[in-house]
Amino acid sequence: MWIERRALAAELPAVASLGTRPLAETLASLGFPVDAIEARPGTEVLDVDITANRGDAMSHRGLARDLAARLQQPLAVLLPSPVAEGEPQLPVRLLARACPIYATALLTLGKGRTPEMAQAFLTALGAAPKLLPAVDASNELLHRYGHPTHAFDADRIRGAVSVRMARPGETLVTLDGVERKLSPEDLVIADEGGPIALAGVMGGEGSKVTAKTRRVLLESAWFEARTVRATAHRHGLHTDASQRFGRGADAAMVPVARDLLIHRLEDWSGATLEGAWTAGAMPPPPSTVDLPKELLTRVAGEPLHLAEAAKALKALGCTVEAEPGHLRVLPPTWRHDLTLPEDLAEEVLRLRGYEHIPAVLPPLEGPPQPLSRDYLQRQALARRLAHLGFHQTVTYGFVSPEMDAAFPGPRGEAADEDRAGRTLTNPLGLEYSILRRSLVPSLVEVAKQNLKQGQREVRLFEIAPTFRGLSRGPVETWTVALVWAGERWDADPESKAGPVMAKHLLGTLKDVLKSTNQELAIHPIEDGAFLVAEFPIQAFRTPDDRIIPAFTPHSRFPAVERDLSLVVPATLTWQAMHDAVWIALVGTVLVDVACADLYQGKNLPAGTKAWLLRLTFQAMDRTLVGAEVDAWVASALNAAESLGAQLRA
């Protein structure tokens, strides 16, 4: 909200002697940060941030009130001479609870124009003057005092005026020229021909003041905040008026704003007052709130005197009664946000300045809680992968339908099974419309982009939730995905870079997953240009919470290695060989079976390959002798031969 310095000083003369920078700092320390300061002809304007709870501060007068309380300086008199009310000039009926009071007046306009000063004020705030005194004065009052008013062309009003809820099927062309279909929840001002204004939001085109207008009917009313917010939201019509009524207007301003508007029209245009009157009565005032001393002390962090608190609250317009141990506080009519003792404590601290709050570390009242297993596991996984040369990515949780279809995800279900349950109602666009079931398509996109940027090798991983659309809603599973693409590049000029092979990624997976019970699968994407793996992260399988596991003894006697050079069928799996040898040597001191060398080539019979099988034996209690080892090696060979292996000649 723009605030013009001179207009602020008109409400609080003490501001005139305050530099713009100190003024901005004072406003910020009161909770109204200044986003920008700009020069205007002969003055400066400040762009002040007003939080949603402070509708009362959305004007020069409103900010001046808080500044006056802080600076302990008097405000200017608001309304020197109230207008004497008379008989209603036309009937005004209040038919809805949302409008308890409606002050009005009928005036005949004169020939005068909007004064230069008022034009300059509106221009400085970025509100173009309309050069129609009734419109400009209403506008100027809103910015200066915060209470929205409206002027109707009295000669275009048909019969009695009522404030009521709209009837089904009613429409209204608002000032912006748009025809609005009204809802029975919209509060309207109506004449006998139908709605002429959306109450608290915008006037109607049909009754607006123009250059031809001779007589005006003024409106200064109080509309319930919730009703105005709903109507503004329903019609997407957020106006200066709706923002102020929507945050709660000051009912006490109803007659005052009307009188100020009358005075302006008399001064500016030479208007003559036909009569001023008010329909309805003031809404009930805010309730009193108690501020106990203990609560104030707790919030403030140090004992504050109730007398000091009372002084601050009075400065903000509250009526305060001191009672033993607490204050009884009646908030002013403009402060709808003061409903709890905490609200009052905040006001006391705010006026005092948050810089006076002491800084104290809260004492521990119980034992610190450990970090969860799941969290620690993910942290460890990310670190391990990074140490293995992978780069952690962060990609969006939603993807396009095409990307969603591109990869089955860690659980392998078909995309169309549950996609409906993962679809957003209001996505930014189709490309961000589905909660992803797999991280892989996003990772592959990123990998492609990196290759395009000239990276020789791309190693990426992401740890994020994937989604499954169930009938009760999407369910999330923490998932890790890896992609490895490009050349395997180890930066060694003496060894050759080669294509990344599945075994490299598999080795990484085995490394990071050794303590989990996952089935490992590598998926080649685009003919193996991208090797990916993805799996849900399960909790660590730690049977033992000991910091150091139970002791396992190791042998101090020498190990014996024996090699068998075997020709085996090309179709034989290592797992089969490994298991067969182990089974054959159950009960021996076999400690390892490894493939020490692999040979595949022309020298071998078709359909075969050669493995150098390396058996390691080691006893816990003695040095092994050749004969016993020979016998075990013979058994191993028998087992291998039963799988079609032959000793290589």
Next chain:
Amino acid sequence: MDHLLPPEIADADRAFPEALAACGDLDALLRLKGAYIGREGSHAARLMDLLKAAPKEQKRDLGAAINGLKNRWEEALKARQAEVEAARKATGAQLWDKSLPPPLPPRGALHPLNRLMDRLVDVFRPLGFHVEEGPEVETEAHNFDGLNIPADHPARGSADTFYLAGHPGLLLRTHTSPVQVRTLKNLAPKILEMGGIRFLAPGRVYRKDEIDPTHSPMFHQVEGMLVGHDIGMHHLKGTLEYALRALFGPTTEIRLRPSYFPFVEPGCEVDVSCPLCGAKGCRVCKGSGWVEILGAGLIHPNVLSLAGIDPAEWSGWAFGMGVERMAMMLSQTPDLRLFFENDQRFLKAMGGLD
């Protein structure tokens, strides 16, 4: 006694040294070993058969001859194996041009946003804070109602919040604050034995913002919350002063300014003295010496009540911080989108690994 051996064995023995020398690798050596001293079909095996069939009076001499031969072959094979292995090692050594830099092991990186969140957790751990997490798909009850956000608050609109088709009450959480609601509810029954509640909630959140240099529909927040007896603004200030000094350095000053969030009362914005210029005034702090870093306040009594915690006995504070905003400020990264592009060069340089 060698005259007792058959001529083909004598030939084989003569050919042995050359065959041995020809074995350039372990595999060839093993094959030679098989041929000479293997259990079946080898020269040694043939000799053993010969020995069995030999007349009794020759057995001793022949046995000695065979043993001698076998031992010689075995030892030669063993020696050659050692040579081959040594040669293999030596080859590696010769190939190393010592003037070249040594190859480094591969080195990846954590994402800078994750690193920053991890750092925040590290800073709060000594104060007894643990980590709580919640789902990204949330209910309106957790995301709004439980946080004292009015039913007609504009943030609930479909212009600001992503909703799930087919599940009218479900949305993508717009802040990490629903983790407050979940955690308070979960821990309410044992709050007394735990001696209050204190936790951080880092995570991803979603708002319907078009992608541009300062906006993203997905970003990260870290939420902090503490509940205890007689908790006031001084505790919030004390904790944040400690934490922000741990992050930005011991000379860092913090400043609280009144502000408003529906789920706290009193509420405040927290500024730190600009860590880039030492509060002298620069582009990042727009010359003011201060940078806005997070929003905070004392937990609104309604939030505690809604979670089943008696606000007359318990009180607390909460804060929420934008991770990207802080990362951009600290690193002066000019464009938010860089964090989601995931260029490896960016990740290596900005995220790295400790």
